[in-house]
Amino acid sequence: MDTQNGLKEFFVNFFVPIDNIPEDTAWRNSISMEARASMLIDNASLEDLSSLFNVCINENVLTLKLPAPLSVQVTAPTTFPAPTTVGYTYVNVCYSWNFSSYCITRTETTTDYFQISGRWHIKDSLFERSKCENLLTLNLHNAKPSFYWNDSGAVNILHDCSGKLQEELKKHFAEHSTFQLAESLTSYNTPGKICRFFRKEALPLSPISLSHHLSQLEEGVSTIPFEPVISGQSEAESVHDSLKSMFSAKRLPSPLLEYQPKVYEKSQQFLFPFKDEDNYTVMTVLKCYDDTFQRKNFLPVTRWRVKHTLQRYCMAVPGEKKLSLFNLQELAAYPEAPVILTDSLEIAALNQAKIEPEKLIFTSFMCDDGHYDQVDWKPLKGRLPYLLVTNHSGRTFEEACLKTGKLADYLKESQAIELQFVRVPVWYRPLPVLHSIQELISAYKAAPPLPYKEDIRILTSEEFETIRETAEQRIDIPPEAWWKTERERLALSPQASTDILEVTNMNRLDYILWPFLVRGKGTLLYASKGIGKSALAHSIAACLSSRQKRRLFIENSWGASKGNFDSYKVLYLDFENQPNEHQDFLKRMCRKYWHTEKNETEKDAKNFLWKNMPEIGLSGINFTLPENHQKLLDLLDKAQNEGESNHPVDVLIIDTYHEFTSLSDEVNTHRGLRALLRILNERNLATLILNHAKASDSQKMSGYNIIKESFAYVMKLRREGEQSRPLSEPITVSFDAVRTGWLGREQTVFKIYQPESPGRWHLYSPGCSATEERNRIRDYYIKVEKFGKEEMAKLLGTSPASLYRDVKDAD
Numbered sequence: 001m002d003t004q005n006g007l008k009e010f011f012v013n014f015f016v017p018i019d020n021i022p023e024d025t026a027w028r029n030s031i032s033m034e035a036r037a038s039m040l041i042d043n044a045s046l047e048d049l050s051s052l053f054n055v056c057i058n059e060n061v062l063t064l065k066l067p068a069p070l071s072v073q074v075t076a077p078t079t080f081p082a083p084t085t086v087g088y089t090y091v092n093v094c095y096s097w098n099f100s101s102y103c104i105t106r107t108e109t110t111t112d113y114f115q116i117s118g119r120w121h122i123k124d125s126l127f128e129r130s131k132c133e134n135l136l137t138l139n140l141h142n143a144k145p146s147f148y149w150n151d152s153g154a155v156n157i158l159h160d161c162s163g164k165l166q167e168e169l170k171k172h173f174a175e176h177s178t179f180q181l182a183e184s185l186t187s188y189n190t191p192g193k194i195c196r197f198f199r200k201e202a203l204p205l206s207p208i209s210l211s212h213h214l215s216q217l218e219e220g221v222s223t224i225p226f227e228p229v230i231s232g233q234s235e236a237e238s239v240h241d242s243l244k245s246m247f248s249a250k251r252l253p254s255p256l257l258e259y260q261p262k263v264y265e266k267s268q269q270f271l272f273p274f275k276d277e278d279n280y281t282v283m284t285v286l287k288c289y290d291d292t293f294q295r296k297n298f299l300p301v302t303r304w305r306v307k308h309t310l311q312r313y314c315m316a317v318p319g320e321k322k323l324s325l326f327n328l329q330e331l332a333a334y335p336e337a338p339v340i341l342t343d344s345l346e347i348a349a350l351n352q353a354k355i356e357p358e359k360l361i362f363t364s365f366m367c368d369d370g371h372y373d374q375v376d377w378k379p380l381k382g383r384l385p386y387l388l389v390t391n392h393s394g395r396t397f398e399e400a401c402l403k404t405g406k407l408a409d410y411l412k413e414s415q416a417i418e419l420q421f422v423r424v425p426v427w428y429r430p431l432p433v434l435h436s437i438q439e440l441i442s443a444y445k446a447a448p449p450l451p452y453k454e455d456i457r458i459l460t461s462e463e464f465e466t467i468r469e470t471a472e473q474r475i476d477i478p479p480e481a482w483w484k485t486e487r488e489r490l491a492l493s494p495q496a497s498t499d500i501l502e503v504t505n506m507n508r509l510d511y512i513l514w515p516f517l518v519r520g521k522g523t524l525l526y527a528s529k530g531i532g533k534s535a536l537a538h539s540i541a542a543c544l545s546s547r548q549k550r551r552l553f554i555e556n557s558w559g560a561s562k563g564n565f566d567s568y569k570v571l572y573l574d575f576e577n578q579p580n581e582h583q584d585f586l587k588r589m590c591r592k593y594w595h596t597e598k599n600e601t602e603k604d605a606k607n608f609l610w611k612n613m614p615e616i617g618l619s620g621i622n623f624t625l626p627e628n629h630q631k632l633l634d635l636l637d638k639a640q641n642e643g644e645s646n647h648p649v650d651v652l653i654i655d656t657y658h659e660f661t662s663l664s665d666e667v668n669t670h671r672g673l674r675a676l677l678r679i680l681n682e683r684n685l686a687t688l689i690l691n692h693a694k695a696s697d698s699q700k701m702s703g704y705n706i707i708k709e710s711f712a713y714v715m716k717l718r719r720e721g722e723q724s725r726p727l728s729e730p731i732t733v734s735f736d737a738v739r740t741g742w743l744g745r746e747q748t749v750f751k752i753y754q755p756e757s758p759g760r761w762h763l764y765s766p767g768c769s770a771t772e773e774r775n776r777i778r779d780y781y782i783k784v785e786k787f788g789k790e791e792m793a794k795l796l797g798t799s800p801a802s803l804y805r806d807v808k809d810a811d
Contacts, residue, residue: 004458007338007360007386011424011456014354017449018346019440020428022394024295025369026670026709031299032204032316033191038178039304039317040198042119043210046106052197053186060106063123064185069098070122070172074164095161099123102181114166116173117311119213120181205300205368209320216319217303217312272345274324274366277332282319285345285366289437294678296393298345300366322376326364330357331379337361339385340422343403344392372410380417387411389464390424390451397425401471408464421459423467425452511561511795512568512650513544513552515743516713517686519650522677524657524708526691527717530724532731533690534577535585536717536752537653539761540688542590544568544651545608549797550593553752555763557774557807561797568650569607571639575619575659582610592760607643611635613659622662624672629679636683649685657691657707674710693718713738727754730764770807778803 044052046062053064073096101123112121173181183189192202200208272285284301302319305312325331326348331339340362342348348364363385367374389404391397404421411417429447459467510519517523517540527533543552543559547566551559560568574582586605594604613619623632640648654660661669680687693716708714714736719725730751735743751764768776774796781787781795789800796803 008456008458012453015451016350017426018392019444020394021296024297027297028299029204034177034179035316037191037194040194041178041182043212043214045212049104062104064102066100067184069100072097072168074161076161114169116170203368205318206374207318207320207322213307214304215307217305269349272349274326275329277329279329323366323374324376325379327361330361334358339363339383340388341385342388377415385419386422387419388422391426398471398474401468405468421464423457423459425455512686513560514796519684519686520681521712522687523713524689524711525715526693528693531717531719532727533717534655537655537690538585539589541570541572541608541653542593544570546593546604553761553763555766556770557796559797562794565647567607569643569647570651571649572610572653573613574655575613576655579612609639609642624661624669624676626672629676652685652687654689657689670707673707677710708737774807
């Protein structure tokens with residue numbers, strides 16, 4: 001391909017966009033970091049491990065005492081004397097062995113009495129058969145029912161149980177990564193701490209060098225080829241077979257552990273091999289759709305082996321060198337071919353299949369976000385690659401521009417690589433809720449993403465900087481073809497304008513409390529203990545349950561919109577506040593949002609359903625785990641006929657996340673939370689979850705900051721100095737995350753307080769009047785998003801005529 005015209009022709013006629021499902025890099029990072037920590041522990045010398053665990057070396061074995069004994073139970077038929085004097089009978093007896101310690105051997109690999117390979121073993125199980133049997137005989141005193149036997153009888157019982165016992169112990173080691181085995185035995189109890197202990201970078205995809213027991217598999221010089229493992233297997237089957245021996249296999253979803261055909265009707269690719277210049281695979285990236293969470297995951301997989309043995313591992317850890325570029329062999333074979341660099345492996349693979357590499361090469365890369373130094377960029381030096389600017393995987397075109405700009409800056413400043421750019425904005429129809437990969441393929445075929453073909457252009461660096469600056473100004477503004485020149489705008493056909501308007505209408509948010517409680521979305525609010533988050537949450541519940549449509553803050557237009565009922569129904573699950581505290585909140589602030597007459601107050605209050613979770617026996621449960629989801633859904637179903645009959649719950653408030661999850665099992669809790677939020681979103685209600693900030697750092701949440709990714713809005717309350725103070729002193733409100741809408745474009749940090757108690761919330765030193773702010777909101781939605789007056793009035797909970805009147809100080 002010799003000219004830019006030919007390049008543009010390819011993108012106009014043959015370019016294949018991918019889906020718009022977001023990537024779950026948090027899941028990838030969690031898996032990779034745990035595998036990295038496991039490798040470092042398994043690779044370490046006993047001297048290093050003795051420091052890690054703060055224990056002494058005993059000859060060639062390091063003994064680690066378990067905080068609680070490992071109990072293994074086996075049921076086996078056992079001969080008992082019969083109740084009569086004649087004969088014997090067999091009964092099933094449950095035997096229990098308790099192992100108090102692990103041991104780690106000095107050798108690279110060994111096999112113990114139970115045929116378990118590796119450096120980690122149950123303490124004392126490395127001894128010869130007779131000693132092992134004597135040791136296990138002592139544990140038979142835990143057998144139920146207990147009875148007397150002689151030593152030979154005990155050995156016979158052991159012989160009957162040993163096979164099952166071996167399987168149970170193998171299962172224990174297979175289901176736990178080395179990090180999971182070590183986690184409770186050292187103060188370095190996170191993957192990051194393990195990395196820093198071994199003086200390695202605590203980054204999932206940074207190169208890692210190992211010197212003792214493990215080495216990266218060099219397939220080119222291996223005497224026994226790694227792929228295919230079994231004659232007749234493909235590379236994909238080989239990788240999936242090898243994943244079963246991965247250190248962190250327990251953490252992988254089942255679709256990754258079982259081989260499935262990885263190409264679906266040429267619209268999806270699920271396996272991306274990174275090969276070196278000699279065509280040997282040095283890393284493979286697997287894509288897995290998470291049907292439950294509506295995300296896709298990309299997992300890097302490399303192959304490692306134990307030195308001096310045939311034992312090999314497949315792990316989510318990069319190699320000892322910098323990460324290679326995708327399609328590196330083609331880059332080396334065709335030094336004169338034009339190059340398209342994209343941040344998407346999917347785009348690179350699917351589009352390379354459309355054209356011969358001698359005409360055009362698509363390349364991509366993988367690294368930690370912003371850590372471009374992890375990649376070996378040398379193959380691009382001396383060429384003039386085109387950097388692809390396109391929106392995909394849940395990113396807007398503005399976000400794509402900003403991310404591409406960061407990469408362009410790095411390549412120019414750190415690698416002296418000059419670039420040109422290809423602009424390819426893509427339209428995506430909003431997807432329905434999907435439950436399987438086949439549904440994804442069907443939706444993709446029914447409404448495939450469409451590039452704005454008339455907007456595809458080759459850009460110089462200067463032209464790219466222009467659209468980059470515009471993107472910075474327009475980040476989070478709803479879709480509009482802002483990248484067009486004025487001439488291109490005038491040439492836009494009326495039909496195209498109608499299509500864009502239709503897409504905009506389909507994406508409009510259904511606000512309940514404008515602008516941060518939306519049907520089908522989750523909001524997270526966190527603050528230090530005692531700062532006032534429960535007080536604010538009670539006020540929100542009161543504001544929504546009131547039939548007066550009061551504003552939350554008197555000085556602005558943040559209030560309940562018009563729904564299908566006179567008020568919204570709020571289910572408030574309280575794990576923290578006692579009944580007397582709840583009554584105090586009702587008296588001091590909630591009633592200020594309701595009618596003053598007693599019978600009218602009761603009507604306002606009836607749709608505020610407050611549940612004392614410990615009192616009804618629903619505390620101490622991790623509700624995010626799938627087996628506990630139904631308990632929460634039962635509460636929602638029951639609430640439909642509480643308060644106003646046949647009125648489903650509109651808003652769910654959870655106070656607080658700490659007790660809602662017990663802060664246990666980080667990864668399963670995170671994944672379960674996202675699954676639960678998806679179920680709640682499908683019920684078309686808004687969810688508000690309160691959480692504590694860390695006592696040591698109020699800028700971070702208690703538990704795991706990773707959960708922020710599951711929410712559309714993340715709010716933070718803070719106060720300088722002492723946190724627990726009267727609500728009459730200002731509280732700063734800021735947003736850590738806003739996915740979309742006016743709030744993401746306009747909202748800055750502001751302060752709230754209650755000048756009187758009891759009272760309603762006010763803004764502290766507002767920057768503009770309620771009328772001025774309402775006018776800005778009105779003009780934005782009517783002029784930019786093309787809302788009608790009726791639609792605009794519904795959004796703000798007012799009438800069309802009121803849109804152009806002054807907002808009263810009190811409503």
